[in-house]
Amino acid sequence: MTAAVRNGQPAPPFAPSAGGNGGRPMRFSVDAWDPSYGTNTEIEDFLAESTARVDVNVELPAGQWRAIDPDPGRPVPAALLFVDGVRRVEARVWIEDGAPGGEASMGLCASYAAGVVCCCGQQAHLVRFETRRGLFTVAPRADAIVTWAGEYTAHRTAATKQKPVPVILSESLQGRLRDVEVVTAVEARAAIAGHGVPEGRDLLVIDGPLRGRQHLPRALGYIKSHRTTYLPPDLNGLVAALSPGQRTPVFLAGTNWDRHTWYLRLPMAAGPAVAPWAGIVRIECSADLPSGEVIGLAGLSQVCLGRFASAEYKDARAPQNLYPIAGLERELRRRLGDPRLLQRALRLTAQAVTAPAVTAPAVTAPAVTAPAVTAPAVTAPR
Numbered sequence: 001m002t003a004a005v006r007n008g009q010p011a012p013p014f015a016p017s018a019g020g021n022g023g024r025p026m027r028f029s030v031d032a033w034d035p036s037y038g039t040n041t042e043i044e045d046f047l048a049e050s051t052a053r054v055d056v057n058v059e060l061p062a063g064q065w066r067a068i069d070p071d072p073g074r075p076v077p078a079a080l081l082f083v084d085g086v087r088r089v090e091a092r093v094w095i096e097d098g099a100p101g102g103e104a105s106m107g108l109c110a111s112y113a114a115g116v117v118c119c120c121g122q123q124a125h126l127v128r129f130e131t132r133r134g135l136f137t138v139a140p141r142a143d144a145i146v147t148w149a150g151e152y153t154a155h156r157t158a159a160t161k162q163k164p165v166p167v168i169l170s171e172s173l174q175g176r177l178r179d180v181e182v183v184t185a186v187e188a189r190a191a192i193a194g195h196g197v198p199e200g201r202d203l204l205v206i207d208g209p210l211r212g213r214q215h216l217p218r219a220l221g222y223i224k225s226h227r228t229t230y231l232p233p234d235l236n237g238l239v240a241a242l243s244p245g246q247r248t249p250v251f252l253a254g255t256n257w258d259r260h261t262w263y264l265r266l267p268m269a270a271g272p273a274v275a276p277w278a279g280i281v282r283i284e285c286s287a288d289l290p291s292g293e294v295i296g297l298a299g300l301s302q303v304c305l306g307r308f309a310s311a312e313y314k315d316a317r318a319p320q321n322l323y324p325i326a327g328l329e330r331e332l333r334r335r336l337g338d339p340r341l342l343q344r345a346l347r348l349t350a351q352a353v354t355a356p357a358v359t360a361p362a363v364t365a366p367a368v369t370a371p372a373v374t375a376p377a378v379t380a381p382r
C-alpha cells in the first residue's frame, strides 16, 4: 500500500465500508472538489466574537492604562511547548442513509493533525503528533468510510435549525481538532519530564484562541490576526503605540466564552513604513486564574515569545508567525498525506459501494430487509 501511495497509483485491493448497517456498505457519493470546504472557521470565529463584553480594570484602572515594559529579570520557563493543529477537508460527500424517500445527508471527509514542539535549551524538537481522519456528518446512521488510503471515522452531529449544516460540520471538525490538540499537549507535558524539565517549569503556547483548552495549566492562546476590536477607542489607541516587547494591561473579554487577554508587540525590523499594528499579537489565558497569576503570565509572554519571532524574509506573516509554530505546521501538513490520493481513494470506495457488481443481487437492500427473508426463521419454531 505504501509503495502504491508513493508511486501515485491507487492500487487495489481496497476495503469497502465497514458496513455497520447490517453488513450493507453505506452508500455515498463524492462532490466535485471545492477548496473552500471547511475553511470558514474565520467567519465562525468572527460571528462568535462580535459581541464582546470587556472589563479593562483587571490589572490597572482604565484611567491609568499605559504600555507595560518587559521585566528582563523575570526567569523564563525551562521549556516552551508550542501546540498547533491543522485541518484539511478532502471531500464533501452525500450519504444515503437508506430511508425511503429520504434525502442524502451532507458529510465532510477531513484529515486533521495536532502536534507539539518543545523548545528547551537551544533546540526545538517535535515531541508528539497525532493524525486523524474523520467523516463529519449529520446523517444519523453514518458509518466509517474505509479506503485503501485511510479510514474516515464517523463523527455524527445532530442537525439544528439554528445553523447551516456546513457550519455545524466545520465546528464539529474544529471541536475534534481541539480535542486532539489537548491530548497531544498533555502527552507532550508528560514526555518532556523525561528530559530534565522540572515539573511546573514549562509553558504551553497554543496557536489560536484558547477556547476549549482553558483548563490546561500554564497555557496561553496566541492570536496573530485581529478581526475584532475589543477595547474602547480611548484605550485601543495604546496598542498601536506599543514599542517592541511592550504590552497593554490585562483585560477580561467575554463572548461565548471568557478569557483574560492582552496585546503584545513582538520585536520586529524597524522601518519608516511599518503599519501601526505590525508585530502585534493578542495573548489569552484562562478567565478562572487569579489576577496575580494572570499578570505573571502576561509578564512571562513578554520575555519568552520575542526570541521566536520569525524574520520577515522567512515568513509572509512575520514576525507574528513564531518559527517553531511555522515549522510544526509544515510538518503536520506533510503528515496529512496527499489530498489528491485521498480524494481518489474516496471516489473508488464510493463507486465500489454503489456499483451493481459489488452490491450483487443477493445482498441488495430489498433482499436483506424484506420481511420475507426473516419471517420464516422467526416463525419456524412454532
Ligand SMILES: [Zn+2]
Binding pocket: 079, 118, 119, 120, 125, 192, 195
Ligand atoms: Zn525539549
